[in-house]
Amino acid sequence: MMVQVRFFAALRERAGRDAIQIDLPEGVSTVAQLVDWLAETDVALAQALEATPRRMVAINEVLGNEDSVVEAGDVVALFPPVTGG
Amino acid sequence: MMVQVRFFAALRERAGRDAIQIDLPEGVSTVAQLVDWLAETDVALAQALEATPRRMVAINEVLGNEDSVVEAGDVVALFPPVTGG
Amino acid sequence: MKTHIEVREGGLSASEPDLWLRDQGRSGAVVMFSGQVRDEQGKVEALHLEHYPGMTESVLGTIVEQACSRWHLNGAWVAHRVGTIQAGEDIVQVAVSSAHRQAAFEACAFIMDLLKTRAPFWKKELIDGCWIWVEARESDDQAAASWLQDATGRAPR
Amino acid sequence: MKTHIEVREGGLSASEPDLWLRDQGRSGAVVMFSGQVRDEQGKVEALHLEHYPGMTESVLGTIVEQACSRWHLNGAWVAHRVGTIQAGEDIVQVAVSSAHRQAAFEACAFIMDLLKTRAPFWKKELIDGCWIWVEARESDDQAAASWLQDATGRAPR
Numbered sequence: 001m002m003v004q005v006r007f008f009a010a011l012r013e014r015a016g017r018d019a020i021q022i023d024l025p026e027g028v029s030t031v032a033q034l035v036d037w038l039a040e041t042d043v044a045l046a047q048a049l050e051a052t053p054r055r056m057v058a059i060n061e062v063l064g065n066e067d068s069v070v071e072a073g074d075v076v077a078l079f080p081p082v083t084g085g
Numbered sequence: 086m087m088v089q090v091r092f093f094a095a096l097r098e099r100a101g102r103d104a105i106q107i108d109l110p111e112g113v114s115t116v117a118q119l120v121d122w123l124a125e126t127d128v129a130l131a132q133a134l135e136a137t138p139r140r141m142v143a144i145n146e147v148l149g150n151e152d153s154v155v156e157a158g159d160v161v162a163l164f165p166p167v168t169g170g
Numbered sequence: 171m172k173t174h175i176e177v178r179e180g181g182l183s184a185s186e187p188d189l190w191l192r193d194q195g196r197s198g199a200v201v202m203f204s205g206q207v208r209d210e211q212g213k214v215e216a217l218h219l220e221h222y223p224g225m226t227e228s229v230l231g232t233i234v235e236q237a238c239s240r241w242h243l244n245g246a247w248v249a250h251r252v253g254t255i256q257a258g259e260d261i262v263q264v265a266v267s268s269a270h271r272q273a274a275f276e277a278c279a280f281i282m283d284l285l286k287t288r289a290p291f292w293k294k295e296l297i298d299g300c301w302i303w304v305e306a307r308e309s310d311d312q313a314a315a316s317w318l319q320d321a322t323g324r325a326p327r
Numbered sequence: 328m329k330t331h332i333e334v335r336e337g338g339l340s341a342s343e344p345d346l347w348l349r350d351q352g353r354s355g356a357v358v359m360f361s362g363q364v365r366d367e368q369g370k371v372e373a374l375h376l377e378h379y380p381g382m383t384e385s386v387l388g389t390i391v392e393q394a395c396s397r398w399h400l401n402g403a404w405v406a407h408r409v410g411t412i413q414a415g416e417d418i419v420q421v422a423v424s425s426a427h428r429q430a431a432f433e434a435c436a437f438i439m440d441l442l443k444t445r446a447p448f449w450k451k452e453l454i455d456g457c458w459i460w461v462e463a464r465e466s467d468d469q470a471a472a473s474w475l476q477d478a479t480g481r482a483p484r
Binding site: 183184185187188192193194195196197198199200201202203204205206207208209210212214257258269271272274275278279282313 | 340341342344345349350351352353354355356357358359360361362363364365366367369371414415426428429431432435436439470
């Protein structure tokens with residue numbers, strides 16, 4: 001299934017990309033599984049994720065967590081802990 | 086001993102006076118005794134004090150209480166609970 | 171630490187304490203409280219504020235000093251109006267600056283709670299053409315006492 | 328109840344929320360928080376703020392809704408800057424109006440605490456000519472969690 005993954009802040013800079021479109025294989029259905037799959041299939045992303053061990057996630061612009069379910073067409077955003085205000 | 090007694094707000098209006106100079110007899114040495122003495126010696130003040138049963142007191146511009154000691158030359162202010170802000 | 175304590179007849183505006191507290195990056199947080207004349211569903215046309223000149227400034231100064239001894243503040247501004255004030259206008263402003271927001275929130279609330287119960291101001295309301303003295307509120311006493319409980323559980327004067 | 332939620336590149340001034348919240352005597356209390364860029368003893372020259380357009384406004388809206396469900400508010404204003412901001416300038420303003428001051432203080436602190444931990448903003452600091460990402464602070468997580476403990480003692484998402 002197709003999903004969009006977006007990166008922000010330090011993770012965006014480390015990934016060298018704002019966003020990617022990916023076709024997830026069967027069996028990848030949670031945020032944790034998505035992150036593992038990204039790290040397995042893309043060395044640059046693996047390094048960016050490893051360099052950003054504290055992360056937050058939003059699915060379709062709503063905060064989620066590692067166990068949140070990812071569905072076709074979702075926009076999954078990965079980013080470091082927020083630091084506004 | 087001579088002291089000045091000042092009145093504020095509703096108590097001032099009820100007393101019909103801003104301030105009085107009084108010569109306290111011996112034995113009147115606390116705020117409570119001063120208030121009792123005022124009520125005994127001045128009918129108008131007795132009525133004003135009775136109509137203002139919740140009161141605060143300041144001696145020389147510092148908040149005190151019924152047991153505070155009054156000394157010659159003091160300025161004793163009597164007023165209803167404050168309502169600023 | 172700078173402090174500004176003022177009793178005035180004229181109007182208050184939020185930009186005054188905001189500008190006065192600015193310190194080129196020393197503070198990270200400013201909390202400002204503005205107290206305004208409520209009309210109580212159109213019932214109250216105006217307020218009249220009386221105070222005890224001299225004592226007012228001295229009490230406000232003491233309250234601000236107490237706040238400074240409890241929290242790390244860079245600045246504190248207290249301005250209170252007296253005289254006649256229309257519904258919707260500001261009666262009082264308390265604004266404090268600090269490195270961090272929690273100190274600023276707490277110190278600002280503390281100053282207001284103590285001001286409400288200790289500073290010698292009295293207000294009357296204009297209702298149906300008559301001036302009526304406002305009664306002190308029990309809840310204000312409780313708010314002030316909650317900051318001031320000493321080890322014995324007694325609220326000190 | 329009126330709300331204003333805004334992300335902007337330009338500067339903030341205290342008079343804007345002050346004027347916008349005025350309601351001719353309905354509210355008795357306005358509490359305003361301004362967050363400013365600290366220079367950390369001259370170390371930090373500027374900040375750069377990045378955000379997630381769309382999600383930011385939606386998260387801020389949700390936080391304000393939560394505040395409205397907990398306290399009786401008449402108005403809430405949240406404005407946050409993005410882009411480059413110099414030391415001493417305002418980053419964020421949160422201002423709320425209510426009949427009484429306790430609700431206004433609490434709601435304003437609540438909105439700030441949640442904004443700090445949930446709204447998708449990220450800042451980097453310009454130090455010695457280099458931009459360095461700011462790390463999130465543990466104390467901010469704790470401040471937000473303290474509002475959100477449910478009956479089971481778990482902080483809900």
